[in-house]
Amino acid sequence: MNAHNHNHNDSIIDLVQKHLGRDLGAKAKGELKHHIEECPDCKVYVDSVEETVKLYKSIDSATDIPSGVSERLFKVLHLKKDL
């Protein structure tokens, strides 16, 4: 494995963080895009973090509430589910 050994200044690191946090304006987006086009490591880094979040969201379907849990909830609340 080779180290990713070119120096990133603080502004690029800040841009990457803002981009991943979806807090980036159009001008800064252009700046980051330009950097990423010339820096394969940053591209892999940004893409893979984005992909991780995307994958997690894709498997994160709302958990169905187990019937027993629902029954106990209505019982605790003294409500009838099928009123």
Add this chain to the structure above:
Amino acid sequence: MVNQLDEKTLIENAVNGDQSAMATLVDSHSARIYSLAIKLLQNEEDAEDVLQETFIIMLKKLNTFSGKSSLYTWLYRIATNLALGKLRSKQIVNPNEDINNLSESSYLGKDIRKWVNPVEKDQDQSIMKSCLEKAISKLPDSYRSVFIMRDVENNSTRQTAEILGLSEANVKVRLMRARLYMRDRLAENMKCVEVITT
């Protein structure tokens, strides 16, 4: 799920003691609240406690609900606060100190691994799901709550900071570390990495 107009009427009726309206409101929101609690607490028993406490509070305090936000947002905040209180009361020692050392700048100086989207590679979805669930369960609570609030529930940095009682800067740092941790665990577990050489 009931629409907002219907929900307003249901809330008015529930406040006036209509049990059918109360039941409909509970039925409409309980799955999402349970799902949120499971994600935050990683424990079914604790999640059920939070679910019940959330709706007990709803029925007691529905007359104080201002209607400025949606009912779900109101319930969401109640459930989140209850879940965080539960986590705090357990005083779990951070099981993963390594995550505190992760930073973006140190990361950009390390080996960078490129990994292929496992879905495109037709890898089993259930294996991927298991890897992700394992990774998120190993995240310390203080990081997992930020990741869930921000990336899964799509709250803004400011909303997340307000709900969790953190500064916005702290939310950003925790989110970044949580994502890096998740990314690395996923790459390790999926064995779908190829090293990019520079």
